[in-house]
Amino acid sequence: MSKKTLTFALMDAPFESSRTATAMRIIALAVKRGHNINVFAYEGAVYLPFAKQTQHANAVHGRDAEQEDHPLPREWIAALMQEAAAKGAKFDWVNCGLCVDERGASEAIEGVRRGSPADFWTMASNSDNTLVVPTA
């Protein structure tokens, strides 16, 4: 399959819904296949690349933070950006600016840029296909 450009719209906040993990699994597959990826994060999804996400201990499991090794979406995103770059593919993550301001979520990892729903329109218009992952 030739290189495609695929756009994904995500809306769910991290640590809340299985659909975030499912969507990230599809995006990860697309990165592995070398496609160019656009992600437009809307509403609570702007917290997915939030730079201050921190691992924590889990008293129920009786583990400290290191043993618990709690997964952090910001690390998934950074890894996907790195893998895409290694494959010579584009990985563009745009956080909805209004959603960021509402939530005080401006501290995103490197590589995330601020935008608006107009960016989503542009991304989708210039993509081979688009998948919208709405809130549950």
Added chain:
Amino acid sequence: MTRYMIVETRDAHEARDVAWMADLAANLQRNGPAAAVMLAENAVFAARASAIAPTVRTLAEAGCQVFADRYALRERGIRDAELAKGVKPADLDVVLDALETGASVMWR
């Protein structure tokens, strides 16, 4: 070639809307374009042969391809042998295949 793919994530026993999804896919299939459904997350509960929900029967009778996400099946302890006739265990690659070939993919 799949023209429409619906990714269903909700448990048919909790969300009545899943039946609507199955009707939509079945009608798309009957009216020409090939429709496929990927059952993911809690939607895989309806993939069991013992499930009371008619989701899979509706889809299979219409000739839709029905996939169940292997990852979601494993998470929920559902073995391939427990799946209803017509359900194929698959990885999410089938969703990406549909996106690559220009299918309209709807997430529910």
